[in-house]
Amino acid sequence: MALLITGVAGFVGSHLAERLLKEGFDLIGVDSFLDYYPKGIKENNLKRVRENPRFEFIEGNLLNLNLKEILEQVDAVFHQAAIPGVRASWGKDFSQYVENNIQATQVLLEACKDIRLKKFIYASSSSIYGDSDELPIKETSPTNPVSPYGVSKLAGEHLTALYFKGYGIPTVSLRYFTVYGSRQRPDMGFHKFISAVLLGREIEIYGTGEQTRDFTFIEDAVEANLQAFFGGKEGEAYNVGGGSRIKLIEAIRIIEEISGKSANLKYKDPQRGDAKHTYADVSKAKRDFGYSPKVNIYEGLARHCKWLKDNLDIYR
Amino acid sequence: MPIDEKLLEILACPKCKGDIRLSEDQAGLICDRCKLLYPIKDDIPIMLIEEAVKLGESV
Ligand SMILES: [Zn+2]
Numbered sequence: 001m002a003l004l005i006t007g008v009a010g011f012v013g014s015h016l017a018e019r020l021l022k023e024g025f026d027l028i029g030v031d032s033f034l035d036y037y038p039k040g041i042k043e044n045n046l047k048r049v050r051e052n053p054r055f056e057f058i059e060g061n062l063l064n065l066n067l068k069e070i071l072e073q074v075d076a077v078f079h080q081a082a083i084p085g086v087r088a089s090w091g092k093d094f095s096q097y098v099e100n101n102i103q104a105t106q107v108l109l110e111a112c113k114d115i116r117l118k119k120f121i122y123a124s125s126s127s128i129y130g131d132s133d134e135l136p137i138k139e140t141s142p143t144n145p146v147s148p149y150g151v152s153k154l155a156g157e158h159l160t161a162l163y164f165k166g167y168g169i170p171t172v173s174l175r176y177f178t179v180y181g182s183r184q185r186p187d188m189g190f191h192k193f194i195s196a197v198l199l200g201r202e203i204e205i206y207g208t209g210e211q212t213r214d215f216t217f218i219e220d221a222v223e224a225n226l227q228a229f230f231g232g233k234e235g236e237a238y239n240v241g242g243g244s245r246i247k248l249i250e251a252i253r254i255i256e257e258i259s260g261k262s263a264n265l266k267y268k269d270p271q272r273g274d275a276k277h278t279y280a281d282v283s284k285a286k287r288d289f290g291y292s293p294k295v296n297i298y299e300g301l302a303r304h305c306k307w308l309k310d311n312l313d314i315y316r
Numbered sequence: 317m318p319i320d321e322k323l324l325e326i327l328a329c330p331k332c333k334g335d336i337r338l339s340e341d342q343a344g345l346i347c348d349r350c351k352l353l354y355p356i357k358d359d360i361p362i363m364l365i366e367e368a369v370k371l372g373e374s375v
Pocket of ligand 1: 330333334347351
């Protein structure tokens with residue numbers, strides 16, 4: 001059985017590729033190397049999977065690839081491709097978010113109409129909820145994004161649900177809550193915090209540091225994809241959290257403990273687009289496909305720190 | 317490792333969606349209609365219009 005991963009050179013995409021190859025699937029990966037962060041980092045993400053003869057890689061853009069021919073070769077799609085970043089999505093760059101997160105999703109779904117897929121998994125995001133009054137956040141909680149990025153991911157999610165209703169494409173959305181671990185994007189929190197601590201640089205904290213996040217270790221997020229591929233209900237969305245909700249400042253304390261170095265904190269104003277708290281209720285994913293996060297924040301951060309320490313050169 | 321035959325079959329020109337063929341030196345994929353060569357770097361076909369090389373009439 002062959003599967004397609006879009007955004008395969010990214011953080012989650014590349015980990016998912018490694019896992020699916022290990023499970024014995026054939027893979028086609030697509031990535032356009034959007035320049036949100038350097039291409040060399042993404043090429044490094046792909047280093048291991050590229051050695052596997054069951055992996056085919058196409059550098060291309062979903063908006064103009066001949067998707068039908070590609071889709072005819074596969075049984076399922078893992079749509080990970082997107083332009084990330086809540087803070088960068090304000091202002092004139094929003095057109096890139098419309099193009100890559102909304103339009104590209106629609107073009108891909110459109111091309112899936114006549115293909116018999118087993119599953120179409122859409123990588124959604126906790127940012128679609130915005131500042132939720134209800135904690136933990138359920139899939140039925142209101143969706144009021146606080147960033148244009150969140151708006152674009154929510155629109156993409158609505159499109160997948162619509163193409164299920166309209167054309168029976170077996171779509172499932174996974175709403176990731178702050179995923180971390182090896183190869184995390186260099187603009188993301190833990191990557192920045194760990195490298196700053198390792199290099200003795202200043203850490204910028206936006207706000208008080210009292211904001212909480214539900215951190216999800218990459219292996220758990222990947223496992224959720226596999227489980228949703230087999231057991232996710234069509235047309236549904238699921239929270240994928242890590243069961244490790246802690247304050248940002250506590251996470252930094254753990255990094256200090258693991259690394260044996262102290263963090264040099266610099267407090268700055270809260271950023272537009274950041275939610276105050278995120279905390280996922282994952283009971284729906286547990287009920288429908290047995291999702292249960294395995295890696296707690298201590299183990300996850302220890303592994304993330306170790307990996308980054310050994311691979312710091314890639315990011316310099 | 318040369319580019320996979322099966323992959324070659326499913327790829328098309330991203331500009332006109334027409335057929336492409338492997339260039340004689342195997343360094344890229346050519347769309348004769350658009351007169352564009354899509355380079356193959358480290359066995360990866362780069363199917364991006366921005367990265368394509370314009371070909372002269374003689375090719
Ligand atoms: Zn052409």
